[in-house]
Amino acid sequence: MKHRSAVLTMIAVTLMWSIAGVVSRHFEAAKGFEVTFWRSLFNGLALVVMLAWLRGPAPLAGAIRGGGRTLWLSGVCWAVMYTAFMMALTLTTVANVLVTMALGPLFTALMARFALGHRLAARTWGAIVIAGIGIAWMYARELSASDAKHVLGMAVALGVPIAAAVNWTLIQHNRGAAQQDMLPAVLIGAMLSAAATLVPAMPFESTPRDLGLLALLGTVQLAIPCLLAVTVAPSLSAPEISLLGLLEVVFGVLWAWLGANEAPTASVLTGGMLVLGALAGNELLAMRERQLR
Template sequence: MTHRRAVFIMVLVTLLWSTAGVVSRQLEAARSFEVTFWRSLFNGVGLFAILAWLRGPAALAGRLRTGGRLLWFSGLCWSVMFTAFMVAITMTTVANVLVVMATAPLFTALLSRFFLHHRLPARTWAAIIAAGAGIAWMYGADISGAGEQHVLGTLVALGVPAASAINWTLIQHASHGDAPADMLPALLIGALLSAAVTLPLAWPLQASAGDVAWLAALGVGQLAIPCVMAVTAARTLAAPEVALLALLEVLFGVAWAWLGAGEAPSTAALGGGAVVLGALAANELIALTRRGAAF
């Protein structure tokens, strides 16, 4: 896969990921851990179907048995990401969660620098700082809630960028060498772990049939399909670059909320969004120009 194609795939991935907020606004009865359980369950079903089609059931089962600690640790990271985001959203404001998630590129860059010995160009550091500042501008005026629940929700949200940074670094490590490891089954492990952990906390289940339908769409269309695409693109892109592109999820999320829930973005959201887009565009255009990548 060329660099330019991998970037295009990651942009599409973030577009799909960003639908979680607007879809969750359509739910009638499902709340908190039940939302996470249904989404993770359908995510697992979708992933099993996709991976069985791509690899074959026997090969998939074999990889799960022999994948080793790296595969299962990546699966644990996916589980934390799947679970922490939805749980945090139910405990604090969306703005709080998104601002916390904006730290993911910095976490990833630092891990890549110290564990993979990647020498990050100055443009990437500048883009990380600018993108983080842009998102802070977008939501800084809306961050609220100094109460115990909001503080706890923010701490839970920290699990997303932390697990994301570790995961992209693991995938980068596994994708290089003489025999690159197949890390796609880690997604299935993560989905099943998330569903298993949240089911006891979600019981008794109260979701309506409409809720289950919406959460099925989230599990397959918002998680299973784009996550497979993201892992594929991460084999070509550097881990900090993946994390930086993933910030587009925040911008797309604002657009979905505007179109699907009637939440018009504020002046700060528009200004901060322009900063984020500018940082991403500059970083990617410089990288593509220097590599001379062909699509």
């Protein structure tokens, strides 16, 4: 895939990832671990159908049974990403979780540098710093770590950017001549997440409307975009994928404005513009470098 197409696909991925907040505003009874369980379960069911269509039932089963260490480690990373976000939200504020997750590009850049020996362009380092400042600016007034529960919540949320950094680095490492099919890892992650949250999610309280919305999240907010992210990952650097992933926060604010009438504050708009400016500047400078080469 050409770089421009990969970037556009990744932007579409973040747009789908970002609908979780506005959809969750319309739950009637589902909350906490139950949301994570049903979302992961529906994610897994959708992935079984899509991967069976793409790979065939027998090859899919064989890929999972015979999956090597890289595939299963990636699956564990997906499971942590699916689960830690919702767990963190039950312990601390949304602002604390989002600002913690904004560390993702920095962790990914460091992981790629030390694990793969990738040198990062100065423009990308600058974009990581500016985008991180933008996310912090958006939620600076709502940040809170005044008690142990908030600190624990931020520690749990830290699992998301760490798992993402490991995952994107694994996928980058796997893109050699004998690369392994990493799409089944998304399914492994969904099943591990559903299994881990089954007991804490009981007793179930979701209404039929909630289950319909959770099926929407499992399919449109997780299954489809996660498969697309794995597909385009070999065409982008690991830090670039993580940096583009910050668009999820900006799009999430936009969805909440349009779908839940939650108008953003001036600080949110300013921080969002910083994030968008950092991402756009990084991509424009990268495009110019490729044209000069």
